[in-house]
Amino acid sequence: MKIAIAQLNYHIGNFEGNVSKMLEAIKWAEDQGADLVCFSELATCGYPPRDFLEFDDFIKQCEEAIQGLTAASSNIGIVVGSPSRNPVIEGKDLFNSVYLLHEGEVKFVQHKTLLPTYDVFDEYRYFEPSTKWSTVLFKGVRLALTVCEDIWNVGNDNPLYTICPMDEMIKERPDVAINVSASPFNYDHAESRIHVCKANIERYQIPMFYVNHIGAQTELIFDGGSLVMSPSGEIFEEMPYFEESLRVFDLNDVKQGSQSVEQPKNKILEIHDALVLGIKDYFGKLGFSNAVIGLSGGIDSAVTTALAVRALGPEHVRVLLMPSQFSSDHSVDDAVALAKNFGIQYDIIAIKDIYESFVKELQPLFGDLPFNVTEENLQARTRGVLLMAISNKFGNILLNTSNKSEAAVGYGTLYGDMAGGLSVIGDVYKTEVFELARFINTERELIPENTIVKPPSAELRPNQKDSDSLPEYDILDKILYEYIERQQGPKEIVALGYDEALVKRILRLVNINEFKRYQTSPVLRVSSKAFGMGRRMPIVGKYLS
């Protein structure tokens, strides 16, 4: 038997586009002599469809998509994820299901059992968990079909769950396990997936086809890396990351484990590729081509620009340099050098006159009050308005350049440097931004060395340095990581050896700046805990603040 994996990039709600892409893949698989072709979780409607699932019209379109695929199944089996309706009145209205289509009919449907409802996942908001498990015979081969999370409780080792669907299915002695997934990227997750697939094989001793979604959906980046596992527990093939891929596998080869194709793993490379895909799909799926970025001469906007150029092409990225009286000479030089290195359009607008017109008009209200953060924010917001004017006039999406460290402690101006349609590096700590810059410069100096080595500064008042207000980034980032990714409290973090007053100050800054993060753009997620939909915090609270 030949089984094809179609690792495709879907678009939420774009039924016509998703189905036609799948029909092409079906045709390709047939041409390759495949008996079965497998798509990923909720492939008809794209993942995650979120509250669109609450619209009956949306579910009808999912059903029509399944009908369209069923009609194409005369000569090939199709495994595909799609919502299905719960016929029982009690419980949620929908199941998150995997279908087997063949001979122009729906041959089998298995519903998802384990519904992730944590971090970025809200599945129990929409879906009823399955309480029935069975396998299906396809051309003499018995298939165990599961959906994503269903294989993440191997023998009930996961404390979140009490049911192991594969433990139930294995009773029917399936020959092959197929899992349809929509598992989003974070820089540790590919290893986890391989680990969990191996744990499944070790327990069930059958070959496994793990089909993942590839493509970014707003903040979530699905990285692909679909897996074919031999019953020995070895990887038969790890499919590419961050790109669509169609492959056909002979089940006998997989059983024998006659090859072992793996992909390279490197945290910074993966983050780089994830962010490039994240930008590309945000633009492509919204129907935009062009980006605008405010280029300061600092490292954050330099790295963001580099990633945008790789995602969209140099002809689709323009930058605006907006020096003020507080900008250092080298800032403009560094920014111009970068623009030239990447061959992108750059313009320069000095903000002094606009800034001064604001100050003049506000003078009757402000009187003799001293220069403070108000005037710093005025500069940042003047820049935000200029960038948005270019965005509006030329149809470029403004890319935000805030990093995770500054977003965490609120070191940024709402509607100023925090503006933009998409936050590219908002889940990348400053210390990792430096690593990204070095990575981007691997082959040649695209980002000027001076941009990388000079002390970070917002340049909003004379001789300002980030380190005037913040601890050094190597300390700050470690404390933030313990609090944000590892959810450690102040006592646990201090116990790691950090200064108590510093820890309290940083945690307080994180919590009191929730109001700023609430209003920022979606943040491309590359870590296990990004700001945004996966981290839901009260604004009006008084905890560690």
Added chain:
Amino acid sequence: MKIAIAQLNYHIGNFEGNVSKMLEAIKWAEDQGADLVCFSELATCGYPPRDFLEFDDFIKQCEEAIQGLTAASSNIGIVVGSPSRNPVIEGKDLFNSVYLLHEGEVKFVQHKTLLPTYDVFDEYRYFEPSTKWSTVLFKGVRLALTVCEDIWNVGNDNPLYTICPMDEMIKERPDVAINVSASPFNYDHAESRIHVCKANIERYQIPMFYVNHIGAQTELIFDGGSLVMSPSGEIFEEMPYFEESLRVFDLNDVKQGSQSVEQPKNKILEIHDALVLGIKDYFGKLGFSNAVIGLSGGIDSAVTTALAVRALGPEHVRVLLMPSQFSSDHSVDDAVALAKNFGIQYDIIAIKDIYESFVKELQPLFGDLPFNVTEENLQARTRGVLLMAISNKFGNILLNTSNKSEAAVGYGTLYGDMAGGLSVIGDVYKTEVFELARFINTERELIPENTIVKPPSAELRPNQKDSDSLPEYDILDKILYEYIERQQGPKEIVALGYDEALVKRILRLVNINEFKRYQTSPVLRVSSKAFGMGRRMPIVGKYLS
């Protein structure tokens, strides 16, 4: 037996404040001779604590709060909601529990069974549902304790659930039902609560004490209105809405149904009071006193200002008038009249010079391109920057003045008129804003009549009217209501008699403007479906768009 209800305003994560408020209420109840005093759901930590629940340190503080209350229970029983840890490794780590404290001990704990995971609720993200139900004897009276949603599946009539906790508890023949709730306001919800309480009484024939939280937590406004129900099914007392309240009830009186105290119901009055509380608590709980509002002379900023004055006092509200060359004379006059009517500070800054300095600096880039939405947005954003400068300089929170109709269709400028820390009327349709204005003017003309009767206009280009770009609000709002609140699809809405092209255009506008709403401030929720945490939509999608 005397049972006290303490309908209090908690603050998320402010354990010290919450406990000391409860200790005062306990003392008051003791002084009144109460045997038992009842607080609401998750009263120790405030509701909803959201992802703070994932921090072990936060749960420890909840436990310490329960210890503090237990120590005060020597002479009075205390019923109170608080998280508790799940001792079993499988499943979520926490329960959402109700405690009975007495004689310095935890006498009984019952966990919540029905965990709302829809709209604004994420309870299954954190909590394991209870699978055990029992009652507890307190001073010879058998109590059935439940938490909020637990009473919303009377005899399994709610299609969402398959368990009815009270059906289980009634087997032990309890004498009294006590439900601790944190049920947020919407303008239909008080009626629903009375209805569900009556349905419970009808089925179980015992008196019921329904204790609700009062107070706003960012966007969610808890309205109180705690209920005491006689076993006959009549309301014995409906406690006040939108204010803290302590009451003691003699159980014999309740059993006899010797009184029937109800509160008046009026949609616009309730919305008014809810928004006033929403503003008041947002400021109070964040430690701010003063608001700033951009006053245009139009109805949205007029109503927002009126509500702010009622929440904070006239000395704590200042407004800024920012006329442009496109502002009509009456706009400034109307705005000044309103400021004088309310006795609040107003300043005027004409934006012409700043706007022109932006245009001048952008000219080398824009060349001869015609005036379009870019220049309209430049004006709106200039105003946003000025308002934020006042916010920064004087410590005033900027209140946003967008209404639900314009937020829905994206008729607003990001970082311009969409700026602000809190959206006051972002869940109020334009037609309801008019009703609110009339209501505010009930006793005398506070909002100038001209502001109410003139055709709505953004005044961003010569002779602009909202109706140039949008259908009349009475049509628009009805279509939006069907789509947003009633989740009807295009076919269903057209079937109601609306023009198909218009319906499609409006639904498309709603969907393509998700990116704008994503970046706006929290919206005070007064309807059953507000923008924000209760409506989770993909940005990158292609559905009805």
